[in-house]
């Protein structure tokens with residue numbers, strides 16, 4: 473279980489998160505929505521120890537994330553994988569090599585790596601593209617590669633920060649199908665997004681942040697950022 477207990481994160485005087493308390497159970501699929509600057513990415517960064525809270529406690533299962541010794545942060549990051557909007561693939565490595573690298577770092581042998589990489593490329597529908605380089609892929613295929621790399625080590629939790637931000641609607645849905653499959657095999661998925669149609673159609677638990685505070689937490693959520701926030705983002 474993931475637990476935020478009265479977590480505040482200040483950057484200077486400005487709270488990026490303000491007294492946030494929330495639990496996410498193992499195996500849940502949760503959307504984090506809210507206007508730009510609401511604190512979605514900050515929430516995810518606190519969970520991977522890319523940032524430290526100013527106040528409050530964060531736990532993941534039996535680990536106290538905010539007081540974890542620096543020497544153990546790599547263990548935390550094996551349990552919590554992250555997928556980004558901009559993929560972050562290595563340009564000079566093939567799809568296979570990008571994914572394999574995650575296992576090489578864990579010291580796995582070549583046979584195990586080949587088996588696991590092939591399995592995960594199958595899952596994301598890229599078995600036929602494993603010898604291509606990132607510049608030979610569509611954006612959707614790049615995001616699939618990035619998801620494969622993140623899940624190949626078997627993290628219990630997958631964080632996705634705007635994973636469909638660079639994708640067209642159809643490709644976005646393909647990525648959501650993959651994230652749901654990953655969730656179906658028991659991985660907790662937390663996804664920050666501005667994609668209203670995905671949130672509205674999937675009706676999963678949806679937590680809305682505004683100015684660093686949780687303003688709603690709905691079991692079958694809808695995307696309803698208030699009108700002023702939409703105007704600020706240049707939407708009608």
Ligand SMILES: Nc1ncnc2c1ncn2[C@@H]1O[C@H](COP(=O)(O)OP(=O)(O)OP(=O)(O)O)[C@@H](O)[C@H]1O
Nearest residue numbers: 483486487488506507508509510511512513514515
């Ligand atoms: N490293 C930083 N230094 C200073 N301020 C920061 C830093 N990171 C985030 N902030 C501030 O914290 C607030 C929350 O930012 P955050 O990136 O979490 O928002 P977000 O909800 O992910 O927005 P978006 O939808 O645009 O990605 C913003 O006001 C932002 O400017």
Ligand SMILES: [Mg+2]
Nearest residue numbers: 512513514633
């Ligand atoms: Mg963000």
